Amino acid sequence: MRDKNIVWLYLFLAATLADLAFVIEGNSEFRFYSKPLILLGLIAYFYQTTRPIASTLLTKSVLGALIFSWIGDILLMWPQLFVYGLGSFLMAHVCYIIGFRIAQRSPTRLEHVNFVKSFFFNLPIYLAAALVFYLINPGLGTMKIPVIAYIIVIVGMVTMARDRFKKCNPASFWQVFIGAILFFISDGAIAISRFFQDFPESGIIIMGTYATAQLLIVMGIRSYLINPK
Numbered sequence: 001m002r003d004k005n006i007v008w009l010y011l012f013l014a015a016t017l018a019d020l021a022f023v024i025e026g027n028s029e030f031r032f033y034s035k036p037l038i039l040l041g042l043i044a045y046f047y048q049t050t051r052p053i054a055s056t057l058l059t060k061s062v063l064g065a066l067i068f069s070w071i072g073d074i075l076l077m078w079p080q081l082f083v084y085g086l087g088s089f090l091m092a093h094v095c096y097i098i099g100f101r102i103a104q105r106s107p108t109r110l111e112h113v114n115f116v117k118s119f120f121f122n123l124p125i126y127l128a129a130a131l132v133f134y135l136i137n138p139g140l141g142t143m144k145i146p147v148i149a150y151i152i153v154i155v156g157m158v159t160m161a162r163d164r165f166k167k168c169n170p171a172s173f174w175q176v177f178i179g180a181i182l183f184f185i186s187d188g189a190i191a192i193s194r195f196f197q198d199f200p201e202s203g204i205i206i207m208g209t210y211a212t213a214q215l216l217i218v219m220g221i222r223s224y225l226i227n228p229k
Contacts, residue, residue, distance in 0.1 A: 005048045012041030016211040023203040032077060038211055039070040046218050050225070058102045062221050065095035069214065082194075083146055089187070090150050093157040096217065100160040100176065103224045104167035122159045125184075129155045132188045136195035147191070158184050169227045175220030182213035 015037035022030045043066045050059045069092040075085035129151050140147055161180035164173050186209040193202035 005045055008041045008045035008048065010041075012038060012045065012211075012215065015041060016207075019211075020204060020207055023207055035073055035077065036070065039066055039073060039214065042066055042214055042218055043070060046222075049222060053225070058099055058221070058225075061095045061099035061102065062218070065092045065099060066214070066218070068092035068095060083143065086146055086150055090153050093150075093153045096157050096180075097153075097160045099221065100157070100164060100180075103172070103176075103221055104164045105228065118159075118163070122162060125155055125158050125162070128184070128188070132191055136191050139195040143195070147195075150187075154184055154187055168224050172220045172223035172227075175216045175223060177220075179213045179216030179220060182209040182216065186210040186213060 015034050019031055019034035019038060022028070022034055043063070046063060046066060047054075050063075053059050068088050072085045072088035072092060075081045075088055133148070133151060136147070137144070158180045161177045164176060166173075186206050189202055189206045189209070193199060193206070
């Protein structure tokens, strides 16, 4: 990695801190400037560091996930566009699922998967998703089907991240897995605050976990590219 590329991480960090400050102050107008800059920094960083392998499916899938997330960030700034933002993030998770599947050594064939063992390993993820759905279900209304589809996809993203255990280097696994969990927490907080009960700390929790999640996932994929063993 070229040292000059780190400037994009500084942009990411500055935009994140500024956005969190605006969330705390309740200054929604300035967030129209800070929020889009968060992922622009990560997108530029990832693009620059992966230019030599830009044509690979792994690079395209992760870059696609970041771009769809960036579009979702913008759309969610308008409450009336929530469903479109949800769709954009759904596509981001699909891209991450593809990327996580590729970013591992010799992905296990379907016939070699121990589904019972995998189920119990993923059970905490399923239970957490079921709890969130239980809380928000009464308030979903016409959003029930899109939200169910989204929950299924994000659970798939987290379980795919967990499935990389011992199939890549430890640094890559833990960065991606923790990032995926934080992404789930961020989306869960959005769902609870919107469809169940809003709480004062929702904004800071949503953006804090979200920004950290995206950074960890990008750095985890970078760790895999540097040392795939």
